[in-house]
Amino acid sequence: MSACITLAHGAGGKKTAELIDTVFKAHLANPLFTGDDAAVLPTPGKKLAFSTDGFIVSPSDFPGGNIGKLSICGTVNDLACMGAEPLYLSCAVVIEEGLPLCDLDRYVKTMAETAAEVGVQVVAGDTKVAGKGQVDRIFITTTGIGKLTDGVETSGAKAVPGDAVIVTGDIGRHGCTILLARNTFGIDAAVTSDCAPLWGAVESMLSVTKDVHVIRDATRGGVGTVLYEIAAQSKVGICLQSAQIPVAPAVRGACGMLGLEPLYLACEGRMVVIAPAAQAPALVAALRRTPYAREAAVIGRVTAEQAGHVVMETEIGAKTMLPPPRGELLPRIC
Amino acid sequence: MSACITLAHGAGGKKTAELIDTVFKAHLANPLFTGDDAAVLPTPGKKLAFSTDGFIVSPSDFPGGNIGKLSICGTVNDLACMGAEPLYLSCAVVIEEGLPLCDLDRYVKTMAETAAEVGVQVVAGDTKVAGKGQVDRIFITTTGIGKLTDGVETSGAKAVPGDAVIVTGDIGRHGCTILLARNTFGIDAAVTSDCAPLWGAVESMLSVTKDVHVIRDATRGGVGTVLYEIAAQSKVGICLQSAQIPVAPAVRGACGMLGLEPLYLACEGRMVVIAPAAQAPALVAALRRTPYAREAAVIGRVTAEQAGHVVMETEIGAKTMLPPPRGELLPRIC
Numbered sequence: 001m002s003a004c005i006t007l008a009h010g011a012g013g014k015k016t017a018e019l020i021d022t023v024f025k026a027h028l029a030n031p032l033f034t035g036d037d038a039a040v041l042p043t044p045g046k047k048l049a050f051s052t053d054g055f056i057v058s059p060s061d062f063p064g065g066n067i068g069k070l071s072i073c074g075t076v077n078d079l080a081c082m083g084a085e086p087l088y089l090s091c092a093v094v095i096e097e098g099l100p101l102c103d104l105d106r107y108v109k110t111m112a113e114t115a116a117e118v119g120v121q122v123v124a125g126d127t128k129v130a131g132k133g134q135v136d137r138i139f140i141t142t143t144g145i146g147k148l149t150d151g152v153e154t155s156g157a158k159a160v161p162g163d164a165v166i167v168t169g170d171i172g173r174h175g176c177t178i179l180l181a182r183n184t185f186g187i188d189a190a191v192t193s194d195c196a197p198l199w200g201a202v203e204s205m206l207s208v209t210k211d212v213h214v215i216r217d218a219t220r221g222g223v224g225t226v227l228y229e230i231a232a233q234s235k236v237g238i239c240l241q242s243a244q245i246p247v248a249p250a251v252r253g254a255c256g257m258l259g260l261e262p263l264y265l266a267c268e269g270r271m272v273v274i275a276p277a278a279q280a281p282a283l284v285a286a287l288r289r290t291p292y293a294r295e296a297a298v299i300g301r302v303t304a305e306q307a308g309h310v311v312m313e314t315e316i317g318a319k320t321m322l323p324p325p326r327g328e329l330l331p332r333i334c
Numbered sequence: 335m336s337a338c339i340t341l342a343h344g345a346g347g348k349k350t351a352e353l354i355d356t357v358f359k360a361h362l363a364n365p366l367f368t369g370d371d372a373a374v375l376p377t378p379g380k381k382l383a384f385s386t387d388g389f390i391v392s393p394s395d396f397p398g399g400n401i402g403k404l405s406i407c408g409t410v411n412d413l414a415c416m417g418a419e420p421l422y423l424s425c426a427v428v429i430e431e432g433l434p435l436c437d438l439d440r441y442v443k444t445m446a447e448t449a450a451e452v453g454v455q456v457v458a459g460d461t462k463v464a465g466k467g468q469v470d471r472i473f474i475t476t477t478g479i480g481k482l483t484d485g486v487e488t489s490g491a492k493a494v495p496g497d498a499v500i501v502t503g504d505i506g507r508h509g510c511t512i513l514l515a516r517n518t519f520g521i522d523a524a525v526t527s528d529c530a531p532l533w534g535a536v537e538s539m540l541s542v543t544k545d546v547h548v549i550r551d552a553t554r555g556g557v558g559t560v561l562y563e564i565a566a567q568s569k570v571g572i573c574l575q576s577a578q579i580p581v582a583p584a585v586r587g588a589c590g591m592l593g594l595e596p597l598y599l600a601c602e603g604r605m606v607v608i609a610p611a612a613q614a615p616a617l618v619a620a621l622r623r624t625p626y627a628r629e630a631a632v633i634g635r636v637t638a639e640q641a642g643h644v645v646m647e648t649e650i651g652a653k654t655m656l657p658p659p660r661g662e663l664l665p666r667i668c
Contacts, residue, residue: 220346
């Protein structure tokens with residue numbers, strides 16, 4: 001596959017059909033995969049979860065994943081955050097003229113592998129080609145339909161004082177990986193993205209209890225931004241035990257050199273879970289039984305005080321307020 | 335609204351939330367519109383239609399529409415082609431840093447107006463911002479869920495000899511409009527895009543009979559490409575009466591000057607319908623009762639001869655083969 005994408009691959013004719021057959025169908029084929037205008041799907045349940053996400057990460061290959069893996073994990077995780085089992089995905093790609101076909105093939109292969117791991121089917125798609133310089137390599141938008149788990153109702157507005165705050169693993173790895181992959185800082189650290197599909201982790205939690213108040217994936221803006229959003233939506237305070245927050249040593253080191261707070265770096269395989277404190281030990285144990293949440297930990301609690309804010313508490317009890325997110329994230333992290 | 339999109343609008347923090355509130359929610363708000371990771375939807379029926387489409391048209395404003403209108407019509411029409419009533423849409427946008435906010439606002443406003451006309455709800459979304467020069471103004475991906483009409487089973491493989499071939503209106507207007515809007519030919523013709531939502535036209539047809547074999551919207555590649563696809567999938571020939579094909583005089587004129595065949599220019603509000611000849615008069619009458627299909631016409635018939643090919647017949651009976659599509663469409667037409 002030394003060929004490159006041409007505008008004809010996006011013209012809707014024979015070359016488009018060939019591209020779909022040799023790349024998309026070759027990797028993603030399943031009984032529901034459609035060649036018509038829309039896929040026809042059996043109804044998954046009484047209520048559907050429906051979510052969409054666009055992926056524009058640069059670079060499109062990075063340690064621990066690529067844009068294809070990211071595009072499946074992102075939408076799978078958004079559905080999982082609602083307590084919904086991901087069933088069907090659609091995938092729309094915009095490809096830059098000149099992209100090597102082998103790169104596209106690698107991304108779609110990774111999409112297929114990730115989808116197979118989760119048990120979600122990619123059933124509909126669209127392929128467009130933009131002229132050279134009109135899109136940066138490739139953008140992928142995935143949209144998912146999930147089956148809501150009966151009895152689960154999670155929302156950013158449901159945290160209540162006394163709840164435990166859990167993260168499902170060490171934080172900040174995706175954001176740190178992308179920053180270092182851009183190679184502008186000359187820092188060489190062994191950091192890989194945490195990019196992973198988390199439905200298995202959520203399913204394991206829900207087998208223990210359905211009494212989970214909030215599940216959010218900590219993508220753009222990281223855990224800190226998600227916690228500030230929850231604090232605002234639920235009108236509560238959040239108090240974190242800083243020593244309990246899992247951060248990989250390489251991430252901590254790189255953040256130290258760059259003056260970054262890991263709480264504000266994007267994750268692509270980590271969730272924040274808020275649940276009654278009494279359920280926390282069993283939830284953490286359930287999470288740790290799954291492959292992408294072995295370092296799940298309680299990192300804090302929901303408080304009535306300091307409503308709307310996130311407070312950090314040190315081991316000796318000193319409290320400082322986590323600065324609110326400022327929206328100055330470096331671009332194209334996901 | 336003289337402000338412009340900044341990278342902070344895509345960082346997932348406060349500015350992103352503001353943009354969603356002041357532009358997307360302001361225009362698209364409905365009871366199911368989600369601020370969480372996924373929308374929760376009542377199940378529409380026993381089977382779902384599910385379709386996605388990415389829109390990258392350049393220029394993003396054109397006579398008769400803009401990329402916002404196109405993004406709603408495209409997915410609505412793909413669902414309609416399956417005989418499915420469009421119910422829910424998601425919308426993922428990638429915006430170029432520096433895009434004037436008033437442009438974004440205009441596109442989203444048009445999306446809302448078009449969705450309201452169809453009765454489809456935009457319930458989930460995603461907003462990303464790419465750096466200047468990394469995307470051309472704005473790309474929009476919409477994904478739709480529709481309710482399949484009981485008893486309707488359309489497919490490109492279901493045309494049979496003897497069927498009538500219908501188009502729902504004059505052809506080639508969108509492609510012609512985009513070509514002229516680029517202003518590279520110095521041709522000044524009063525051509526507007528046919529961009530329109532067609533569920534109403536399909537619903538009207540299906541109220542007459544559910545015995546419709548093929549419904550396809552003639553987007554990229556135009557009516558000619560769609561007919562060649564159907565001829566291949568159904569292993570039949572298609573014979574067109576050239577005098578019956580509706581083409582607006584301005585489109586015919588521009589095509590004459592540029593040496594283009596209207597059958598190969600994209601439409602964004604026209605469908606090809608293939609149905610038993612006995613049903614054709616009632617189907618055409620039903621189409622003509624709806625606002626975007628007043629010029630619906632039978633333009634040919636399905637034949638056992640010339641399988642895999644499209645033949646043009648003149649008024650005096652001379653037959654020539656329509657050249658097969660060559661995939662050299664001009665880029666970024668939809």
